[in-house]
Amino acid sequence: MNKTTENIIAGFSWLSTILLLGAIISITGYLCIKGYSVLDFRLIFGDTKVFDALLLRKQVFNGLFPAIAGTLVLVITSVVWAIPVGIATGIYLAEYANTAVKGIFNLLFDILAGIPSIVIGLFGFALAVFLHKHVSQAIKPCLLISSIALAFLVLPYIIRTTQVALEGLPEDIRLSALALGATKLQNIAFVLLPKSLSGIMSGVILAIGRCAEDTAVIMLTGVVATAGIPRSLLSAYEALPFHIYFVSSQYTTPEELQTGYGASIILLAICVVLFSIAFFIKRRLTYMAFYRT
Amino acid sequence: MKLPKEAIVERAFQLSTIVSGSITFLIFSFMFYMALPLIREGKIFQILTSTWSPLDDVYGILPMIITTFAISFLSVLIAFPISIGCSSFINEIGPKQLNRYLKKIVQVMTGIPTVIYGFVGIFLLVPIVREFSGKGSGMSVITAALMLSVLISPTMILFFNDSFERVPASYLNAAEGLGASRVQKLIYVIFPNAKKGIIIGLILAFGRALGDTLIALMIAGNSTQIPGSLFDSARTLTAHIALVIAADYESLEFKSIFASGMVLYLFTAGIVIVVRHFAFGEKNTR
Numbered sequence: 001m002n003k004t005t006e007n008i009i010a011g012f013s014w015l016s017t018i019l020l021l022g023a024i025i026s027i028t029g030y031l032c033i034k035g036y037s038v039l040d041f042r043l044i045f046g047d048t049k050v051f052d053a054l055l056l057r058k059q060v061f062n063g064l065f066p067a068i069a070g071t072l073v074l075v076i077t078s079v080v081w082a083i084p085v086g087i088a089t090g091i092y093l094a095e096y097a098n099t100a101v102k103g104i105f106n107l108l109f110d111i112l113a114g115i116p117s118i119v120i121g122l123f124g125f126a127l128a129v130f131l132h133k134h135v136s137q138a139i140k141p142c143l144l145i146s147s148i149a150l151a152f153l154v155l156p157y158i159i160r161t162t163q164v165a166l167e168g169l170p171e172d173i174r175l176s177a178l179a180l181g182a183t184k185l186q187n188i189a190f191v192l193l194p195k196s197l198s199g200i201m202s203g204v205i206l207a208i209g210r211c212a213e214d215t216a217v218i219m220l221t222g223v224v225a226t227a228g229i230p231r232s233l234l235s236a237y238e239a240l241p242f243h244i245y246f247v248s249s250q251y252t253t254p255e256e257l258q259t260g261y262g263a264s265i266i267l268l269a270i271c272v273v274l275f276s277i278a279f280f281i282k283r284r285l286t287y288m289a290f291y292r293t
Numbered sequence: 294m295k296l297p298k299e300a301i302v303e304r305a306f307q308l309s310t311i312v313s314g315s316i317t318f319l320i321f322s323f324m325f326y327m328a329l330p331l332i333r334e335g336k337i338f339q340i341l342t343s344t345w346s347p348l349d350d351v352y353g354i355l356p357m358i359i360t361t362f363a364i365s366f367l368s369v370l371i372a373f374p375i376s377i378g379c380s381s382f383i384n385e386i387g388p389k390q391l392n393r394y395l396k397k398i399v400q401v402m403t404g405i406p407t408v409i410y411g412f413v414g415i416f417l418l419v420p421i422v423r424e425f426s427g428k429g430s431g432m433s434v435i436t437a438a439l440m441l442s443v444l445i446s447p448t449m450i451l452f453f454n455d456s457f458e459r460v461p462a463s464y465l466n467a468a469e470g471l472g473a474s475r476v477q478k479l480i481y482v483i484f485p486n487a488k489k490g491i492i493i494g495l496i497l498a499f500g501r502a503l504g505d506t507l508i509a510l511m512i513a514g515n516s517t518q519i520p521g522s523l524f525d526s527a528r529t530l531t532a533h534i535a536l537v538i539a540a541d542y543e544s545l546e547f548k549s550i551f552a553s554g555m556v557l558y559l560f561t562a563g564i565v566i567v568v569r570h571f572a573f574g575e576k577n578t579r
Contacts, residue, residue, distance in 0.1 A: 001476070001477060001480065006474060006476040006477070009381075009476045009479070009480070010386050010475070010476055012374075012378050013378045013379070013381045013382045013386040013387070014378075014382065014386070014387075015378065016374065016375040016376075016377070016378025016379050016382070017378065017379050017382040017383075017387065017395070019375055020375055020379050020399075020443075020446055020450075021398070023443050024398070024402055024443070026417065027405075027409075027410070027413045027417070027443070030413055030416075030417050031409070031412075031413060034416075084309070085309045085312065085313055086313070088305065088306045088309040088310070089306070089309050089310045089313045089314075091306055092303075092306035092307055092309070092310040093310065096303060096306060096307070097310070104314075105310060105314050107565075107566075107569065108314045108317045109313070109314070109317070110565045110569060111317050111561075111562045111565050111566075112316060112317045112320075113565075114500055114504070114561040114562065114564060114565040115317075115320060115504070115557075115558060115561055115562075116503070116504030116505070116506065116531055116557050116561060117504070117506065118504070118506040118531045118534050118535060118554075118557070119320065119324070119504075119534070119554045119557050119558050119561075120320065121534075121535075122324070122534055122550065122551070122554045123319075123320045123323050123324070123554075126323045126324070126326075126327050126551070127323065129542065130323075152316050152320070155313055155316065159313065183299055184299060185298070185299045185302055185303075209404055213404075213406035213407075213408070214406075215406070215407070215408045215506070215507050216506040216507060216531070216535065219535060220534070220535065241406060241408045244408050244409065244412050245408050245411070245412075245507065245510075245511065248411070248412050248415050248511060249511070260412060264408075264409050264412050264413075267406055267408075267409065268405065268406070268409055271404045271405065271406050272401050272404055272405070274404065275400070275401055275403060275404025276397075276400075276401055276404075279397075279400045279401070
């Protein structure tokens, strides 16, 4: 290989790095330049007093508060479904299942992780239609349906990180408590789980980030443009990512568009912080990160 | 002999595994159930192979299938060289001190929500494409493909990087001992040994592009024709599902979105199976 070819290859490598950095800097820079001027309490609380809004004494009409509250409630309810089931499944696959069973379920969860979020949203919608017809007229797309669909979306992350964290523990840690007479369950609860906590936590944080940013699932399962603070699990709600989408397609005034920029910066900050923490806790998360569709 | 408590907990773990595993089937059965009338009436084939013309009562999703593949393929085509260049930079070419930070930046990039790419796309990329093409709104196949390539690049880079790092250090040391330069190490040692990882990364990135909704929905224009050029407005399967939802439940139009959902499900499941086959060969477990 002659020197020129080598230089071209190295040059190409520099160029692609600069291109990628350029793209990401223009995207985030554009948001910040356009949006930083609206970043204040007015953006979130509108004309309502901060404490009145936080104590739910008064409704916020022209701020992001209902959307932020909606996203928060949505994330909490989804993760409440997904964490216990996900961790229990991860433990079963890592500690109890035999190779054949493991193989089948690994395939199933890989497929589940690869399903586009809009399809999971469509499932949630179909579920709501089904329940409406056959169970109760009161059920329509709502917070509950969204949180179940989102839980389905993030379940594979939690299962996989739990399983990988447990399987990665060295043999001597695995055996010492057993040698001292601990039962299998005691070993899992008092030795293996605490030892793999950081891996499991990174999966949970990724799942939270995923719930907060997802738009496709919720837009089919109950999110609306204006709903106020979510009152119950069966009510419609607002959410930050949907607010961004809605503003971009339906804005009527420049001020309304400005709230879109503000919401984007807030959502970006939330997701970047969550992902940084997850990557900081556990460095090898490539596989997980890949399946976010 | 097992203590009863141990057995109960094990059963609970087993139950949650079965419940989570059945979700994969549950989602497909719901799609299938909702699309069943189409299949029974034999209309499914017509829907998959005809165009979308509501005036003639034809609700085919062929244009959306074509657009989905066109946009995903294009975005991978754009993102692949950049990702290879970038991961080569991080692994060999670039200065070591810089690379640690670069890797952090790329990792954090994987966390940027797609709705934000779409939002910035509308106000930053769409006007540029409009200027460049000189016609239409600027919302087109290429606009979405460009933005999608930014979305899938970071994950592709991290994946390539992982497979580059798995090349045994002894190979690299041997090449270095023979006087190989950084670029020569890359071309003759790292790439051939990381080939499998590169292929898997490519397929996964394609799957990710296929499943993304918001970018295409916001900046591809959503017209229901088969796109004739890169600068034509078009609609992907994912965007189609997001747009039709408000229709009447008994209509053909409404049922067609479940056909779209099934197509997407089957394609992404197929991708997963291909990747697993590539990655693990005969072995079933990871």
